[in-house]
Amino acid sequence: MKQYISPDKSKSFGQKTPRVQKLINTTLFILDTFGIPLDATPRRLERMAIAFLASGDIKTIADYKNIKDLNSGYALKTREIITYVNHHFGENISSGSCDDIRRKDLKLLTIAEVILQSSPNSATNDSTRGYSINPTYANLIKQYGTKNWAKMVSEKLRNIEPLSKKLKREREIAKVNVTLPSGGELTFSAGEHNDLQKAIIEDFLPRYGYGAEVLYVGDTSDKYLYLEKDKLEELNFFEISHEELPDVIAYSKEKHWLYLIEAVHSSGPINELRLIQLQKLTKICKADIVYVTAFLSRSKFRQFIADIAWETEVWIADNPDHLVHFNGDKFLGPYKS
Structure with a gap:
């Protein structure tokens, strides 16, 4: 599997344990398979991955099989995501960085609807709005590690245009x-x-x-x-x-x-x-x-x-x-x- 981030590419990533590094790279592989564009800086990719993990209550690769989604009633607010990643992934993100979580870390994931908002009709800056994994993608993640998993994902998502392809087409048009x-x-x-x-x-x-x-x-x-x-x-x-x-x-x-x-x-x-x-x-x-x-x-x-x-x-x-x-x-x- 491709190493999306290596320890020498990001100081914060290099300070994480090998277990967490592997979890982040595996998560980026999954998001890549889902069609999320990964052409950002190593630090931005790292932040997106850990925000995703927090939204599904995933602390280890073994937790993929028990991923929580919107149907399970699990959703974290941006401030709760900060607390989660600081505690479980060795981060030191300021509690005042809620806007960065929403506008940067979760942006592509919410546009692609891999992550859903618990109250989509609420105001953008509503502090009670939570974020959770889309059940469609959660079911695919639960099967991660099975034979021909990537092919199975492609078949299940064949009617959903990948965000990476959609953005590429928009860039071509522009x-x-x-x-x-x-x-x-x-x-x-x-x-x-x-x-x-x-x-x-x-x-x-x-x-x-x-x-x-x-x-x-x-x-x-x-x-x-x-x-x-x-x-x-x-x-x-x-x-x-x-x-x-x-x-x-x-x-x-x-x-x-x-x-x-x-x-x-x-x-x-x-x-x-x-x-x-x-x-x-x-x-x-x-x-x-x-x-x-x-x-x-x-x-x-x-x-x-x-x-x-x-x-x-x-x-x-x-x-x-x-x-x-x-x-x-x-x-x-x-x-x-």
């Missing part, structure tokens, strides 16, 4: 499709920063890129979503693994211009310090450099206008046909000292 100037396509994760990157590629470059080809763009969930490493190296661009990459890099063969573009949602415009940094990093680059800071809206631009460096350009997605040139001697193009 993704942002982007068409490159070359006609290729990328898929960004959802978010305003990536909405702006999409606008840069689909709206800014066709207007002001002189046929520019995208050589690099990152995603909030994948720093190297698209990278033309060989082409950047041909231009003597700085080390690709460098942590100071701008958000979008594009190259116009027609103009021999390399566009370094920062997509600003909450921070990161090309200010004087960032400009100096990029100039040093690209000092041996063969192409002339155009520095661009992009914003989604004029209101967002106003928040950062005092920070924008001279000899750079600003583009605003909701006014795509206009550029702001932070110098008066020329329009769009590279500046040379």
